[in-house]
Amino acid sequence: MREMIARTVAILAVCVVAALSYLFARLHNAPAPSQPGASSAEVSRPADPGGDTNRVEAPASAEADTGELRQALERGREVYLREGCATCHSIAGAGNPRYPLHGTGSHWEPEELEAWITGTGLATEFLSPAVVRRKQRYQSLPEADLKAMVAYLSGL
Amino acid sequence: MFQRRGLQAVAWGLLYLFLASLPLLVLLIGPTPKGGGLWWDFSMALGFSGLAMMGLQFVLTARFRGATAPFGMDIIYYFHRWAAIGGMALLVAHYAILRVRHGEALGSANPIEASWHMTAGRLSLLIFLVIIVSSLWRKKLGIDYDRWRIWHGLLAVAAVILAIFHIEGAGYYTSAPWKKLVWTGYSGLWLLLLGYIRVVKPFRLSRRPYRVSDVRAERGDSWTLTLEPQGHSIPAFSPGQFAWLSLGRSPFRAREHPFSFSGSADNLKSLQFTIKELGDFTRTIKHVKPGEIAYVDGPHGVFTTDHYPRARGFVLIAGGVGIAPMMSILRTHADRNDPRPLRLIYGNARWERVLFREEIEALANRLKLDVIHVLQEPPAGWQGSTGLLSESVLRQAIPESALGYGHFICGPKPMTDSVQRSLLSMGVPLRKIHLELFDIA
Numbered sequence A: 001m002r003e004m005i006a007r008t009v010a011i012l013a014v015c016v017v018a019a020l021s022y023l024f025a026r027l028h029n030a031p032a033p034s035q036p037g038a039s040s041a042e043v044s045r046p047a048d049p050g051g052d053t054n055r056v057e058a059p060a061s062a063e064a065d066t067g068e069l070r071q072a073l074e075r076g077r078e079v080y081l082r083e084g085c086a087t088c089h090s091i092a093g094a095g096n097p098r099y100p101l102h103g104t105g106s107h108w109e110p111e112e113l114e115a116w117i118t119g120t121g122l123a124t125e126f127l128s129p130a131v132v133r134r135k136q137r138y139q140s141l142p143e144a145d146l147k148a149m150v151a152y153l154s155g156l
Numbered sequence B: 001m002f003q004r005r006g007l008q009a010v011a012w013g014l015l016y017l018f019l020a021s022l023p024l025l026v027l028l029i030g031p032t033p034k035g036g037g038l039w040w041d042f043s044m045a046l047g048f049s050g051l052a053m054m055g056l057q058f059v060l061t062a063r064f065r066g067a068t069a070p071f072g073m074d075i076i077y078y079f080h081r082w083a084a085i086g087g088m089a090l091l092v093a094h095y096a097i098l099r100v101r102h103g104e105a106l107g108s109a110n111p112i113e114a115s116w117h118m119t120a121g122r123l124s125l126l127i128f129l130v131i132i133v134s135s136l137w138r139k140k141l142g143i144d145y146d147r148w149r150i151w152h153g154l155l156a157v158a159a160v161i162l163a164i165f166h167i168e169g170a171g172y173y174t175s176a177p178w179k180k181l182v183w184t185g186y187s188g189l190w191l192l193l194l195g196y197i198r199v200v201k202p203f204r205l206s207r208r209p210y211r212v213s214d215v216r217a218e219r220g221d222s223w224t225l226t227l228e229p230q231g232h233s234i235p236a237f238s239p240g241q242f243a244w245l246s247l248g249r250s251p252f253r254a255r256e257h258p259f260s261f262s263g264s265a266d267n268l269k270s271l272q273f274t275i276k277e278l279g280d281f282t283r284t285i286k287h288v289k290p291g292e293i294a295y296v297d298g299p300h301g302v303f304t305t306d307h308y309p310r311a312r313g314f315v316l317i318a319g320g321v322g323i324a325p326m327m328s329i330l331r332t333h334a335d336r337n338d339p340r341p342l343r344l345i346y347g348n349a350r351w352e353r354v355l356f357r358e359e360i361e362a363l364a365n366r367l368k369l370d371v372i373h374v375l376q377e378p379p380a381g382w383q384g385s386t387g388l389l390s391e392s393v394l395r396q397a398i399p400e401s402a403l404g405y406g407h408f409i410c411g412p413k414p415m416t417d418s419v420q421r422s423l424l425s426m427g428v429p430l431r432k433i434h435l436e437l438f439d440i441a
Helices: A002-028 A051-063 A066-083 A110-117 A120-126 A128-139 A143-154 B004-029 B038-060 B073-101 B116-136 B145-170 B177-206 B282-287 B319-336 B357-366 B391-397 B414-424
Strands: A089-091 B210-218 B222-229 B242-247 B257-260 B273-278 B293-300 B314-319 B342-348 B369-375 B406-410 B434-436
Touching: A002 B004, A002 B038, A002 B073, A066 A143, A110 A120, A110 A128, A110 A143, A120 A128, A128 B314, A143 B073, B004 B038, B038 B073, B038 B145, B073 B116, B073 B406, B116 B145, B145 B177, B177 B293, B222 B282, B242 B273, B257 B273, B257 B319, B273 B282, B273 B319, B293 B369, B314 B319, B314 B414, B319 B342, B319 B357, B319 B406, B342 B391, B357 B369, B369 B391, B391 B414, B406 B414, B414 B434
Parallel strands: B314 B342, B314 B406, B342 B369, B406 B434
Antiparallel strands: B210 B222, B210 B293, B222 B273, B242 B257, B242 B293
16 A cells, blocks of 8 residues: 555656646747747748758759769768768758758858868857867768768758 | 644655756746757657656655655655656657657667767666666566665666766757756756765764674574664664664675664663574674674664554554564563553464564563464464464454554565555554565665
């Protein structure tokens, strides 16, 4: 009986803590209050399903006649996956949703992207030292892999 | 008294819930980072909460008398066990949600390819699982108690440290410097607590040594150790309480075992423990020599008649060496000339193995004490009760007028479970049933 009491209290505690965790998640994902003059689409932009593939293929067909760029893009995607970039970033909803890479290509020049990936340039100003250190590990990537990843991300 | 303890129990329960949810509350203060999706943030929150519950396990086993008093040590240890399972469930849910909803974010499981903080998280989860399996099935796995106890502590520290690294590495919610500071401080408190248990407490014990003055053989492969304090007074204890005893070694070696005091609480010169040969450690008791040094961490527990000054009387139900705390109660009541009626129901296998039977007979002359021996293998011509301490035996042994007394049970777990069920069925209120765990490991 006393063991049952202890077990019941422990299970109740777990349920309360799990409920608080759910509440925490709800609070974190509550819709932001709409700003005057700002549409809801501007405040919260939904993920672009399938945008990954479409956007990767678009520059390939538009800018390269040969399969060379397409190969580089595929290699870039492989490098992205192999290096575990998805533990911190997401593309088309796949991976860590905190730092989506959606639209990266339209906002960044390839040189800026390369600097950011390898933890140099602007990255040192805007990111925490721990993240910069983690990114600087990618400086040891083979040049071709780095270029391929930059090409891949430029297509997003 | 009962009402006050009930309020204290609720207060400690609320404090536990507050501490378990503190990480989430802290992370919600101030500007919060934007959400990563309901499932993502739910998974992260479960991770924080699961770790908080695992960290609080250190508090549960820190033997804080104030915190254990309203519950009793048995409930604390049962809660420790179930809270570990619950905390593990939260951590598994944290991982499972990510695996199902955001599998890519977990990256490679290969430690060479994976980032160190993800590997730390995986290792932590695995170690927590090992701790739980090795604790729930220690005996079936044939793990020695002393070895288990040392590894239990070491692995728990390793798992918590790895989990803290995991969170520091991920660092999203704790990116604000003050939040990072609060989170690190909160985690550090658990480790400080462990330092208190493993270093500060043993240091204090080392300043209060005892010397074994007598090792007396008792019936039924049991031994009574008498310890005398060396240059200090013995701690005031209540009859029925227990202490953690370490023998002949430094108190820093974490080889200590819980035993009930068996002597009178009014004896201020020495402490007595009656120990039966049951395991690796207890089998060595007979080899202890007078003069050896011992350390005593206690008293602990709420299994004592002293907590019920208004009780009209007490029913003591013991099995085998479960008589040890009852002897402390009987001897103390005799020393105090306590006039309240006592009824001792004492189950044993055979008559020649009945511990303290001569002294119990003598005490019956000094106290208002009725003794009912119950034997599984009675000798020829035995007129008393036979068999196990079943409900029918208890119904015969406890008159209706004694059902309102405080009922104290100590013995092997199957016996205490069964006696507790019988007493409830006979109409004894749960609040009047008190248990001492025979084997907490």
